[in-house]
Amino acid sequence: MSVWPAWEVREDGGATAWFQVRLVFPDGARVDALAVVSEDGVLLEDVRAQPALSLDDLGALADWIEQPLFEACGRRPEVEADAEVGPARRARPAWPRGLEGRWLIAQEYRAAQEDGVDPVLAVMCATGHSRRKSLRLISQARDAGFLTPRHARR
Structure with missing residues (x-):
């Protein structure tokens, strides 16, 4: 964007x-x-x-x-204290946190690799996060053991 x-x-x-x-x-x-x-x-x-x-x-x-x-523009959205706040509308459902979220990240990543498309872009599209945040999520999935290490250790 x-x-x-x-x-x-x-x-x-x-x-x-x-x-x-x-x-x-x-x-x-x-x-x-x-x-x-x-x-x-x-x-x-x-x-x-x-x-x-x-x-x-x-x-x-x-x-x-x-x-x-x-x-x-350097502002934050303001919500009036008196206003009734309904359920938040999101472009996509909230991504689960913790181990479940990391497991889903790994699934998206592997599916994209099998389809021959950019796995980072697939994670970005699935989560709605930026490239930087998606790379952080992928590394967390690696640390949790859901993905293979990025570099072979010698």
């Missing part, structure tokens, strides 16, 4: 910022969006996708890009 600022408007002690967002997926799909970050959260002004997004994916797009947008 790439995020870069388009413009910002400051008014009455607050600021509203517009960002260009580009998501490129391993299968060649691409989403370009113009997103607005304000005190109210993330709003999408324009979305172009190839191939077209389903209504469910379009509804989840703001959730997918919310965290990287807030990181790009």
Whole structure:
């Protein structure tokens, strides 16, 4: 995912910022969006996708890009204490932690190797984490004994 600022408007002690967002997926799909970050959260002004997004994916797009947008503008999403918070919407289900998660990482990694595709990219797609975090998860799966050591010891 790439995020870069388009413009910002400051008014009455607050600021509203517009960002260009580009998501490129391993299968060649691409989403370009113009997103607005304000005190109210993330709003999408324009979305172009190839191939077209389903209504469910379009509804989840703001959730997918919310965290990287807030990181790009140096803010954190704020939740009012009075507001009723419903169940969090995620692009994918939460990845299990601990041994179960490490075992699933190893399964994804081995399946990708057998299919002849990049195993790190497969783990990234399965977990929704960045490359760095996925490599950390893979190394934890190796340390747990679910994957062979990276280098043969002499």
